[in-house]
Amino acid sequence: MTTGRAREQAVAGLLKVEAEDIRQAMCNRLITAGTDVMVKPETQEKANQARDALGKVLYSKLFDYIVTCVNTALRLKSDTVTMQVSVLDIFGFEVFQVNHFEQFCINYANEKLQLHFNHFNFMLERALYAREGIELVESDFVDNSACVELIENKGWGIQAILDDVCIMPKGDDKQFLERLMQTQQVKSHGHFGASKQRFETFVVNHYAGSVAYTTNDFCEKNKDLLAVDLVQMMQKSKSKFFAQLFENQATDVAPARPGRKGGGGGGSVAYKSVSATFKTDLASLMDAINKADPHFVRCVNPNSQKKAQLFENQKAVEQLRSLAV
8 A cells, every 4th residue: 555545544443434526526626517517537636725724723623622622621610700811822923034824914913913012011100101191192102003903903904804805706816916016095005015036925014024925825824714515524424423513514506795605516504715714703702801800921042952051142132122112
């Protein structure tokens, strides 16, 4: 048995599905036109994307399941009101030689958290100045709300444009970039720019510095939907555990505008893009933080080699700048 077939059999055994079903679902696509059903062979790139999408969905669902189990086990049985202490290990601002959709999401989260940090500390400073009888110059307040608006504005923000392009039948990364450059509110925004060094990129001027994002795979990663064949395969798994995990899984069958119902096909449910889901989750996190009495600990990683007694000055300076210190 070849290595590929052996791995296929191993995965099928773990998921309690047929190996042939895995191969067919990843390497072929069922296309329904009226009453006719056609089988279209997928390219290697599309098959790899289907494999990766299944892996990510499995990871996400298993992670959510474990979190639910832990929260259920820790939940108090009585109605006694208690204090709750939560620890949030926030994202680190990321900027690499090439920055992708993942860095865009992480840095968006950093902008939101930094906005909260700025406002919270400004309120503390204002209270302190009032107690000391000192006049406060409010123009000294560092406000990054304009950058947050550039990203998440519902009408013309980067996320909204990305979602609009993703629901177009032939929407792709090229159209996404063109829409960004053609939208007046975006192209004239002080926190947005075009990269002069590289094509297929756009620049966001974050609080910690400017980051050039390549648009390659932005649309594909934002949709990140499973083919209906893969969903149906998992729903037919002999394992009740996996079958239940995929009961309400969204598929890539004609997704409508994010948050609305998708087109026909088994297993199709309301479609929500990755960026829209990330935005909703981040909003829930911010609501929880805003209701709490926060305390902040700024951490600096001394070196990239994970060694003791080693302090890289340049790395420390870069992190302090990213923390807006």
